[in-house]
Amino acid sequence: DQQVKQNSPSLSVQEGRISILNCDYTNSMFDYFLWYKKYPAEGPTFLISISSIKDKNEDGRFTVFLNKSAKHLSLHIVPSQPGDSAVYFCAASGPGGGADGLTFGKGTHLIIQP
Amino acid sequence: NAGVMQNPRHLVRRRGQEARLRCSPMKGHSHVYWYRQLPEEGLKFMVYLQKENIIDESGMPKERFSAEFPKEGPSILRIQQVVRGDSAAYFCASSPLHMPQETQYFGPGTRLLVL
Numbered sequence: 001d002q003q004v005k006q007n008s009p010s011l012s013v014q015e016g017r018i019s020i021l022n023c024d025y026t027n028s029m030f031d032y033f034l035w036y037k038k039y040p041a042e043g044p045t046f047l048i049s050i051s052s053i054k055d056k057n058e059d060g061r062f063t064v065f066l067n068k069s070a071k072h073l074s075l076h077i078v079p080s081q082p083g084d085s086a087v088y089f090c091a092a093s094g095p096g097g098g099a100d101g102l103t104f105g106k107g108t109h110l111i112i113q114p
Numbered sequence: 115n116a117g118v119m120q121n122p123r124h125l126v127r128r129r130g131q132e133a134r135l136r137c138s139p140m141k142g143h144s145h146v147y148w149y150r151q152l153p154e155e156g157l158k159f160m161v162y163l164q165k166e167n168i169i170d171e172s173g174m175p176k177e178r179f180s181a182e183f184p185k186e187g188p189s190i191l192r193i194q195q196v197v198r199g200d201s202a203a204y205f206c207a208s209s210p211l212h213m214p215q216e217t218q219y220f221g222p223g224t225r226l227l228v229l
Contacts, residue, residue: 004156034217043118043205043220044157089156100170101147101159102218 003027004092006105014113019077021108023090026071030094034102035064035075038087047088048075077110085112116141118208118221119188126227127196135191135224139208146189147207147218148174148181157205163189196228 005024013019023033031052036044050057050064050073057064063076077084087109091102119138127133139146145164149157159173163183174181178196183189193200203225207218 006156036220041222041225043120043222046217046219049217091157100162101149101173102157103159104149104156106154106156 001026002105003030004090004103004105006088006090006108008108009106010109010111012111012113013080015082016079019075019080019084019110019112021075021077021088021090021110023073023075023105024071025073025092027092027094027103028071030092030103032093033064033066033073034091034093035062036089036091037084038089038107044089052094080110080112082112082114085110118143118206118219120204120206120221120224122224123222124225124227126229128229129197130195133193133196133200133226133228135193135204135206135226136188137191137206137208137221138188139206140210140219143208143210143219145209145211145216146183147209148189148191149205149207149220151203151205151223153202160191193226196226198228201226201228 034049035047038044048059048062048064050066066073087107089107090105147162148160151157161174161181162170178194180192203223205223207220209216209218
């Protein structure tokens with residue numbers, strides 16, 4: 001039973017345009033959400049996070065939106081750059097959700113086309 | 115400030131051998147987490163440790179797997195009598211605190227291949 005779902009295995013976006021990566025969760029106890037970026041043969045790199053008390057958090061080109069009623073969050077990257085090509089993981093944590101560790105989605109492979 | 119360090123980066127073992135994976139957390143971090151990533155999958159939580167204590171091992175298989183974080187030295191994830199299904203990338207993460215909303219920082223991972 002997957003508690004964090006990323007339904008798009010891959011996404012292709014033209015350089016300079018907006019990339020939107022989506023994530024859905026089922027456990028209403030999750031109260032903290034994170035996005036990680038991962039290059040091949042490397043560990044996940046923390047990008048941005050959001051607490052359940054907020055609906056938006058912005059950091060440079062990256063913005064995360066949280067819709068608690070829909071149990072949905074999204075990561076917006078604008079403008080997209082070639083170096084953004086990577087696998088993006090959505091992760092969640094909270095009391096009773098995934099024990100003491102983060103619960104991850106399966107990832108979305110973002111490909112930025114020149 | 116060095117990040118989370120893991121070694122070896124790659125490890126090849128034959129079925130039945132033991133695998134030892136090491137993790138040194140970021141300076142100032144006393145909380146360590148181990149995750150496993152199977153091919154085409156997301157990371158799955160295995161175990162959470164503090165110095166000399168296993169806090170939560172709910173994600174770790176009951177047999178053949180063990181973890182420790184001694185007072186001195188790195189955290190060790192040990193897999194005894196490895197099988198082909200243990201082939202995966204094993205990632206360690208650390209955090210300075212274990213607060214409800216604390217970010218975990220990951221190492222580069224150890225890629226275990228069981229022949």
